Amino acid sequence: MRVVVIGAGLGGLTLAHGLRRAGIDVAVYERDGARGRPQGVSLHIDDRGTAALRACLPPAHAAMAEATMGGPRDRTLTLSDELTVVDTRPSDGVAGRARPGRQAHRPLLRAVLLTDLDDVVRFGTEFTRFEQRSDGTVRVWFADGGTDTADVLVGADGIGSAVRRRYLPDVRVVDTGRRMIMGATPVRTVVDTGLPGLIGDSPAAAQVRGTTMALAVLRFTQQPVLARQEWLPALRSHVVADAEDYVMWALPSTRERLGSPVMAWHQAQDLAADLHPTLRLIVAEAWPDVTAALRIGMIPPMPAWPASPVTVIGDAIHLAPGFGGNLAMRDAQSLCQELVAANRGRLDLLDAIGAYEDTMRRNSFPSVTAKAGR
Ligand SMILES: Cc1cc2nc3c(=O)[nH]c(=O)nc-3n(C[C@H](O)[C@H](O)[C@H](O)COP(=O)(O)OP(=O)(O)OC[C@H]3O[C@@H](n4cnc5c(N)ncnc54)[C@H](O)[C@@H]3O)c2cc1C
Incomplete structure (x- = not known):
């Protein structure tokens, strides 16, 4: 299985570690350069974020992240x-x-997440569009004219998500x-x-x-x-x-x-x-x-959609200014678990993605419980 992730934020990088540890071929494309942009200095990390870091990162990375958090x-x-x-x-x-938790220094957490992903993350590469192909794969285009092809495309590209805008154009971000x-x-x-x-x-x-x-x-x-x-x-x-x-x-x-x-x-x-x-x-x-x-910003709850090889995690699909990072990492953990099950032949790929999306919608928009037909 090959997975293309758009966005090297908290969600995309957590997912990349989890997939790689499970032996899945993953590439992350990030619009910004390696230094990134100022995104705030610290994050309150609660049980959801900590559980995701422990589940997806190599143990030494998770230990580094936790050792340097506040009390x-x-x-x-x-x-x-x-x-x-x-x-x-x-x-x-x-x-x-x-929820109870600990404070993390955001730039340090990002540096930990980027460690040992040199061969996975490509900086300065902006996603522009995708096409679902008849053989079930997804072709992806970048602003520099480059392309890639994957079995799964994950939009982890934050509040302005270009993946979401193309895939779920009815989902609105309200400023x-x-x-x-x-x-x-x-x-x-x-x-x-x-x-x-x-x-x-x-x-x-x-x-x-x-x-x-x-x-x-x-x-x-x-x-x-x-x-x-x-x-x-x-x-x-x-x-x-x-x-x-x-x-x-x-x-x-x-x-x-x-x-x-x-x-x-x-x-x-x-x-x-x-x-x-x-x-x-x-x-x-x-x-x-x-x-x-x-x-x-905020994203109002949206109706469920049928699962496909394209999906979205984190701020790309739900916003929570005080704890959105925790939700993004939890999405990464949940999607990783389902994709690993599919890769091992225990689940059909679309059922796996649908199961992740049902969980994500239930957790992020508790008032919307309807499932999509697949
Ligand atoms: C004021 C404020 C305080 C907050 N405090 C907390 C807190 O204490 N705890 C907490 O858990 N959360 C907090 N959050 C929320 C948290 O910052 C976000 O929820 C979190 O960063 C979302 O992670 P993500 O991986 O989904 O997206 P992001 O971290 O936004 O990452 C998205 C990445 O995608 C890249 N990208 C975008 N478009 C493209 C493209 N076309 N091609 C390639 N790459 C692209 C971006 O450059 C970026 O690196 C706060 C938010 C705000 C506004």
């Missing part, structure tokens, strides 16, 4: 405008609350108009304020003059340089040596207010202008090059 996060704090803790809620996944400016500030520059000590490993929401600023401290449980020596010496990325503990912060904005996304760091200074001096300092000391403005 356990099992509660969320609310801070007053004087920055004292006024409320503590459990992170238990109940009633819309986040909510909301934007989130996310940044990171070295702990050493703000440690004297006492805030990093106050919130510990817990996510916190500071509600100040109509703005809710999200804050969290990522203290690497094991320093990345030491973790690399112990778990994954093959990991080559400047991210490892550069990594230091930081305060992650996020400020809400809107499409109208934001202007140009390249001005995200300056925008953040404006948004923080009226906040508590400690919060202003956190924003002022942030690394400008990792400050990013992220669009908050």
Whole structure:
């Protein structure tokens, strides 16, 4: 079996590892160059993401990822405008609350996922279209004129997915108009304020003059340089040596207010202008090059479709700004499991893809339970 994956994000790379470990021929095509784009600094990884990493990655990769995450996060704090803790809620996944988990440094997780996939990932290659052929295979075209042919095409190409637009043109992405400016500030520059000590490993929401600023401290449980020596010496990325503990912060904005996304760091200074001096300092000391403005979109539930050799995972088909990475990795784990069963002759290929899609729709759009006829 040969699988072509479009997109080297969290979902596509998790899937590529899982397929390769099962002996399936896989190629990943990524539009961006190897350094990628700023996509936010950290991710809350819950049980779904951790389970997928353990299931799909080689054990050393999964160990490296987990060794460098922050401490356990099992509660969320609310801070007053004087920055004292006024409320503590459990992170238990109940009633819309986040599930417990740990914080991961996004660029480091990406570097771990890319390790040992040099012969699988082709950067700077933008997917443009595909054609399902009468022999059951799928032909894929790229912007540079290149092509590839596979038994399965997986769109793991994120919110603007070109695979989804061609395959499921009725699925809509709604821009909510909301934007989130996310940044990171070295702990050493703000440690004297006492805030990093106050919130510990817990996510916190500071509600100040109509703005809710999200804050969290990522203290690497094991320093990345030491973790690399112990778990994954093959990991080559400047991210490892550069990594230091930081305060992650996020400020809400809107499409109208934001202007140009390249001005995200300056925008953040404006948004923080009226906040508590400690919060202003956190924003002022942030690394400008990792400050990013992220669009908050949503995809309404869609009716089921008949399975074919083309499918989609992650943000390409469902959006969840606070936990979409976990869903993308869980999709990868679930699709991998079904494709491995098909490759071993235990399932028909289309039944395998259909089973993945039923699970994905059930988990991501619980109100839609209808199955597609195949
Ligand atoms: C403000 C904010 C905060 C978030 N916080 C969290 C969090 O704490 N925890 C969490 O789990 N999730 C979080 N998310 C969601 C998370 O970032 C996404 O759900 C996750 O990145 C989706 O992974 P993916 O693999 O589906 O897509 P992506 O990671 O977006 O990867 C898609 C890849 O496809 C590539 N691509 C696109 N088009 C093409 C093409 N035509 N050809 C080739 N390649 C292409 C892109 O360059 C990209 O590399 C957050 C999101 C936002 C907006």
